[in-house]
Amino acid sequence: MSNRVRLASLMQRLALTKADVARIARASEATVDSWLKPETSKSHRACPEVALAVIENAAGDPVCAFASEAADVLGITAARVKALAVDAQVGLGAALWAARRNDVVHPLVRVKAGDPLTLELGALSYLLLPGWAFLPLQGRDGRRCKLAVRATIEDGVEDPWLSTEAHDWADEAEARREASEAVAVAERMEEVRILGRRRVEALDAGDEAEVRRIDKALDLVGRTVDRVGLGGPDAV
Known part of the structure; x- marks a missing residue:
């Protein structure tokens, strides 16, 4: 089965539009159009394997660099996004505390050393990168996203602690560039997180073929994380 046929089949099975x-x-959308054109067309382009892996297994939450972007995704105001971000920062503190109890090395020490981390707290997940935290937000209708906020690791008396701020930096070109780089890594981390969950489900079900298929997808996505420069994510 060609990648074009696989993509068309996925779109039909998952009820996805070209925009999705x-x-x-x-x-x-023009690129998606080229993926869907017949192989005999001059404008046909092969859909990359990693794109198929992500579409099928690991969409995860949209990752937003700014409150205004999150507002568009969630269908709420930017002011409401920032209020949700304040609450989410409290949850991040709880996730760090829970991770600290189960880890010999403090999670923030690992982040400071350059390791991207995924922290789970119940049904919520938080992504941490050097200089950034990605907070899970949800609108009233169930739409979800992750919002990038500045994060600084401070030295404490006993353990390091995390200082976070949620702002729009639209007028700061350098901040936009840095946010873009962090978002690229966070998006792949989110994909790896979803793939990891699907792998656990496949293991529990004893579906070895599915485990092998997901492992292949993990390898494809993991290599793209390496290319953006921060190495592979480490789930906690």
Whole structure:
């Protein structure tokens, strides 16, 4: 089965529009069009394996660099996004505390050393990168996203602690560039997180073929994380 047929089949099975595929695969709708054109067409382009892996297994939550972007995704005001971010920062503190109890090395020490981390707290997940935290937010209708906020690791008397701030930095070109780089890593971390969950489900079900398929997808996505420069994410 060609990648074009696989993509068309996925779109039909998952009820995805071209716009949905473009968002999940972080491509333009024109690019998606080229993936779907017959192989005999001059404008046909092969859909990358990693894009198929992400679309099928690991869409995860959209990752937003700014409150205004999160507002558009969630269908709420930017002011409401910032209020949700304040609450989410409290949850991040709880997730760090829970991770600290189960880890010999403090999670923030690992982040400070350059390791991206995924922290789980119940049904919520938080992503941490050097200089950034990604907070899970949810609108009233169930739409979800992760919001990038500045994060500084401070030295404490006994343990380091995390200082976070949620702001819009739209007028700061350098901040936008830095946020873009962090978001690229966070998106792949989110994909690896979802793949990891699916792998656990497959293991519990004894589906070895599915485990092997997910392992292949994990390898594909993991290699793209390496290319953006922060190495592979480490789930906690």
